[in-house]
Amino acid sequence: MRADNRGNKEIRNLNFQINYTPNPDGSVLVECGNTKIICTAMIEDKVPFFLKGSNSGWLSCEYSMLPSSTQSRKVRDISKGKIDGRSQEIQRLIGRSLRSCIDLKLLGEKTIWIDCDVISADGGTRTASINGAFVALKLAIEKSFAKKQIQKNPLISNVAAISVGIVKGEKLLDLDYLEDSKADVDLNVVMNSKKEIIEIQGTAEGNTFSRYELNELLDIAELGIEEILNNQEEIFRGDEVIILSTDNEHKVKEIKDILYSIPVEIISKKQAGLSSIQVEENLDTLEGNARLKALALKEKSKHSVIADDTGLFVEYLNGDPGVHSARYAGEHDDKKNRELLLENLKDTDNRRAYFKTILVYIDELNEEYIFEGICNGHISKVERGDKSFGYDCIFIPNRFEKTFGEMSSQEKNAISHRQKAVNKFKNFLQKKYKI
């Protein structure tokens, strides 16, 4: 078990406190568990000697640890009269990583200075520095751009980094100091937004590792990097955003398709960097469960949120599976759920059923609104059409011969329970944003 009850593929609590100090062009306190680093970016109107007259800019980084950042006091470099070898290696890594995401030609003859000062070290300081430094860099560039000091945005991509390792045979993401000190394999990975590799630093501290294990470690690292990239994006998002509280990609697509004309950015829970929030849907109404999902997200975000809870209510089964549609046959397994439902209806001709969706919207000021949509129909005898989404391939809406599974997304979106609820929500948004 990991110190903070974390799963092996989970990153620590990550937080970016932007504009942490007032003087730099960009500043952020990045916290990754107990690792805390102040990252700043300052833009200077000159370049190193080797770039004079080249019309190109430069980015340089310095990294340092405060004496009290470690458990036993770390002597300041200045008292030793020379820079620590480890710090030098790290600052070069940070510099290289950030230079990979910036077009230095577009910067003109300017130098961006990145400073990463570790105030508390609990493992992963080099990777957290890269994550924070990128945010500071972007803040500084946005500021200079707004002041017209930079004419074109030189940022090409985002950059994020994470550590992975093998500790006592287990592959772990985002190692803390204790884990790091016991690791047999220690790997730091830096990637851009396309998940292309910028740098890999891997060492067999205790045991050697195979090419196969390296690939596995990179897969785990990529998961962490994706979450960090999403967290970084969230910082720079405008205010008019709605977060969809769902892990179900079919729901995300249907809701986005219906709301496409609304000029508000709609992002999934995953895109908002909030995929770690998992809610137990244990209440006995759709409304109750939708509220639980919406509230859990709203607690973690300044944006408005919308949650969908949906159930299939079958007349012959007194409304079952209803609120329990997702886990009708036990764990959430769509195929088993459908098989059980068909089995329970095998002796009856009364196959009437309806889908009901409840949407709970919580706005920026924590006001709650509820929207409902119902679609009447019946359950088919056998599965027909696309089997990828819930009960779609066994539900035939009234006035149709086809199951939802046999319909195109446009056809389903013209009549479904979700469409009815989302349309009410759309009307509400049109009034809210006066469009």
Ligand SMILES: O=c1nc[nH]c2c1ncn2[C@H]1C[C@H](O)[C@@H](COP(=O)(O)OP(=O)(O)OP(=O)(O)O)O1
């Ligand atoms: O349009 C639909 N067409 C067919 N089946 C559907 C539909 N909409 C929901 N369903 C199924 C999926 C799940 O078995 C249950 C709802 O469970 P429900 O908790 O709302 O959804 P979920 O767990 O998949 O996603 P999440 O809670 O992250 O929003 O009914």
Ligand SMILES: [Mg+2]
């Ligand atoms: Mg659910």
